[in-house]
Amino acid sequence: MKRLISFFIFLLSAINFFAATDISLLDKGEKSGMTIYWDPLSESGMIEKNGHQLLFRKGEQIVLLDSMKMMVTDAPELRDNKIFVSKKFLDDSEEFFNQKSELPFKVGAILIDAGHGGKDPGALKAYKIGGKTITIKEKDINLKVAKLLGERLQSSYPQKQIILTRNSDVFLSLGERTDIANNVKVGENEAVLFISIHVNSSLNKNSSGYEVWYLSPGYRRTVLDKSTVSDDKNLFPILNSMLEEEYTTESIMIAKFIMDGLQAQIGKESTARGIKAEEWFVVRNSNMPSVLIELGFVSNEKEALLLNDEKYLKKAALGIYNGIVAFITHFERSQGFTSIK
Template identity: 60%
Template sequence: MKKLLATIFTALLISSHFFADNAKTTDFLVSAQKAGMTFYWDPLTSSGLIEKNGHRISFHAGDDFVLQDYKTVVNEKAPVLENGKLVSYSSFMNSAENFFKTESNDNPYRIGAILIDPGHGGKDPGTSSVQKIGGKSVKLVEKDINLNVGLKLRDYLKKSYPDKQILMTRSKDVYLSLNQRTEIANSVKLKDNEAILFISVHVNSNFNESASGYEVWYLSPGYRRQVLNAKSAGEEKSLLPILNSMMEEEYTTESILIAKFILDGITAQVGTQTNSRGIKAEEWYVCKNSNMPSVLIELGFVSNKKEAALLNDDKYLQKLSFGIYNGLQAFVTHFERSRGFTGK
C-alpha cells in the first residue's frame, strides 16, 4: 500500500496532460459500449469506473482528474452529469482507448486476505428467539448461527485459496468488542500489491414476526472516513484529502460489488426457501471503522417461525455459507482480472 500511494502522489505531481473544456462532448454510456468497455456506476457517490483489456479507469463525475489502475492520477476531465445523463469529452474517450491498449509489466494487484467476522460471541449473544421446531421448543442464538456460518465459509475459502490469508475475528465462542474487531481488520499485514476484504456475519430479528429474508449492507456513502493517514502523503499533505476521497470511493464501489455478488450467490443457493431483501446502506460500526471494502450480511430473522426453522437446519446454513463463498469467489475473480491479473 505504501508503494502504491507513493506512486499515486508522484503521478499527481508530475502529470500535466489536460484537454480543453470546450472539446466536443459525447454520450458517455453509448461511447463506452461502442468501444467494448465495461462500465460500473454508483449514483449515490456519482462515481464510476470503466474496464477493458485488464485495465481500469475510475472517476468522480465532474472532477478534473481520473485514476488509472489504482495508481496513476491523470489530469483528465472526467465525465460529467448533464440533465441526469453522463456526458464525456471526446478527449477523455480517446485517452481511455489509448490507455486500454497499453501493456502492463506491474505485479498483479490481488486480494491478499479475507477477514470473516462472526458477529457477537461470549457474553454478547446477539439476538435470540424461542420457536417451536419439529414439535420442540428450540432457542436460536445469533452468536452461534454467525459462528457456524463463519466457520463453514472459512473452510470453503481456505480450500480454494491456499495462497491467501483466510482469517476470522473469532473462531470460537468468545467476546470481542466492536473496536477489537476493527483493530484486527486494520492490523492485517499485506504486501504492496494486496488488498483485504472484511465480511461481517449476523442474524436479524424484528417485533413484526412476518419479517423475513436475507440482506447485505455496505457503508453508506454519506459517511466520510479517513482511510489514509498523514504519513502516506509525505511532504505533500495538501493532496491527502483528494487521495483519501478517491480511495474511499473505490472502497464504496467495491463494497457494493461485493454485496451484489454475495446476494446473488445466496439467492442461487436458497432459491424460494426465503426472500432477498436486497442491498442496503448503513453506518455500521465495523464497516465505518474498517479501512477496506467491507459488507455486513444479515442471514435471516430468528423472529420469523419459518425462517427460524431454516436457520436451525445445518444443511440450510451450509447453503448460506456456500452462497456467500460463491459471491466472494466471483468478486475476487473480477477484482484480480480487472487489474491485469491473468494467472497465465
C-alpha cells in the same frame, strides 16, 4: 500511491479547462470495450478494461489508476444525467488500459467476521423443538456459518489469507473487529475483503428473509494513509474521496454477487430482502471493500428453525461462498471461474 508527488499539481494547473467535453462516455466507452459503473449519489464512476480500473469524478481532472497511481486529464462533465468527456480523456484512458500490468490485481485476504460472541449473544429466541425448549442464539449461527465459509474458501484459495475474527465463542468489541481487519498485511496490488455475518430480529414475528448491506455512499471516512501522498494539502481529500468511492463500488458488487449466491441456494426457503445501504460500525470503520450479511430472522419461528438446521446453514454458507468466488473472479479477471465443490 507513493508515486503521487507534487509534479501532478503542476500538471493540474497546466490542463486546458475549456476542453470540449462533447463525447458520451457510455456510448463511446461501450463501443470500445469498456465497462462503466456510475454512482449518482457521489457523482463518481469507474471504468474497467483489460484488467485495469480507472476511477473518475464529475468535474475533477485527477483520475485514479488501479488504486495506485494518478493521472491528470480533462474533467468529465454531467449534463442531463449523462456523462460527457473529451477526446483527450478517452485517448488518455485507452493509453492506460493498453498498458501491461506489472503485477496482476488479486484478492490477498478475506476476513470473515462472525458477529457477536461470548457475553454478547446477539438476537435470540426460545422455541420448543422435539419437546424441549431451545434458545436459538445469533452468535452460534454466525460462528457456524463463518467456519463453514472459511473452510470452503481455504480449500479453494490456499494461497490467500482466510481469517476469522473469532473461531470460538469469545467476545470481541466492534473496535477490535475492525482493528483486526485494518491490520491485515497484503502484498502490492492485493486487496482485503471484509465479510461480516449476522442474523436479524424484529418485533414483527412475520418479518423474514436475508439481506446484504454495504456502507452508505453518504458516509465519509479516511481510507488513505496521508504519508503516501505528497505534501500538498489539497490533494489528499480528493484522492481519499476517490479511493473511498472505489471501495463503495466494489462493496456493492460483492453485495450483489452474494445476494445472487444466497438466492440460488436458499431462495426457495427464504425471501430475498435485497441489497441495502447503512452505516454499520464494522463496515464504516473497515478501510476496504466490505459487506454485512443478515441471514434471516430468529424472531420468525419458521425461519429460526431453518437457521437452527445444519443443512440449511451449509447451503447459506455455500451461497455466500459462491458470491465471493464470483467477485474474486471478476476482480482478478481470471479466464474461468474457480471450481466450486
